[in-house]
Amino acid sequence: MRIAALDDDALQLDLIKQATEAMGHVCHTHQTGADLMRTLRRETFDLLIVDWHLPDTIGPEVVRWVRQNVVARVPILFVTHRQEERDIVEGLGSGADDFMIKPVRIGELNARVAALLRRAYPDNTGGVMDFGRYRFLPETRSIEVDGMAVELKNREYDLALFLFQNMGRLLSRDHLKEVVWGQVADVMSRSLDTHISRLRTLLDLRPANGFIVTAVYGVGYRFEAVESQHKG
Numbered sequence: 581m582r583i584a585a586l587d588d589d590a591l592q593l594d595l596i597k598q599a600t601e602a603m604g605h606v607c608h609t610h611q612t613g614a615d616l617m618r619t620l621r622r623e624t625f626d627l628l629i630v631d632w633h634l635p636d637t638i639g640p641e642v643v644r645w646v647r648q649n650v651v652a653r654v655p656i657l658f659v660t661h662r663q664e665e666r667d668i669v670e671g672l673g674s675g676a677d678d679f680m681i682k683p684v685r686i687g688e689l690n691a692r693v694a695a696l697l698r699r700a701y702p703d704n705t706g707g708v709m710d711f712g713r714y715r716f717l718p719e720t721r722s723i724e725v726d727g728m729a730v731e732l733k734n735r736e737y738d739l740a741l742f743l744f745q746n747m748g749r750l751l752s753r754d755h756l757k758e759v760v761w762g763q764v765a766d767v768m769s770r771s772l773d774t775h776i777s778r779l780r781t782l783l784d785l786r787p788a789n790g791f792i793v794t795a796v797y798g799v800g801y802r803f804e805a806v807e808s809q810h811k812g
Contacts, residue, residue: 592631599690603693611635621649627654627656628654632662655677658680659680659684659689660680660681677696713726714783714791716741721737731782736779739759748804750801791805
């Protein structure tokens with residue numbers, strides 16, 4: 581998963597980054613509310629971790645901005661020294677999903693992050709997954725369309741599965757590239773566009789078959805289910 585962490589303390593950010601990346605996630609760090617909000621105008625994340633006291637604003641204001649300006653309901657976790665009941669009430673009331681008090685305990689952080697992600701993105705990768713005409717077979721990393729196998733390369737399979745599992749979400753280009761090529765890969769945007777184009781063709785993604793993938797200028801792609809005209 582792709583996480584954004586906001587804290588004015590570089591040591592705290594490094595701790596959160598190390599802990600979440602040890603769980604297998606990718607964590608991007610920000611030290612001001614303005615920086616995170618600017619990033620959220622063009623990037624997408626699966627989870628936000630937000631501190632309360634920031635150089636330019638306070639955490640609840642950032643959370644309120646996210647809820648008003650980010651269409652997708654991304655889960656938000658407060659990690660802060662604030663611990664009075666009124667602080668917890670205000671933090672959750674601003675739109676956050678959970679509240680954790682510093683000092684950060686790695687085990688607790690891992691558990692809260694895992695719980696938020698599990699609720700927001702149910703894990704359905706354990707077995708066969710059906711999406712209309714499309715069947716994903718994780719054990720063999722293959723896809724069938726109307727029972728017929730479609731040959732995909734590894735990265736094409738990863739991208740297709742991620743799109744189907746995140747149906748309806750606007751996903752930034754960097755978000756998609758990190759999922760398919762990894763965090764450190766320096767991948768040209770053209771490579772992503774080529775993979776999307778190949779999936780459109782190989783999986784015949786069009787309204788008649790119930791699914792479309794649309795480019796959103798300046799951000800990335802959105803994969804959506806539409807009313808199928810397939811009479812199969």
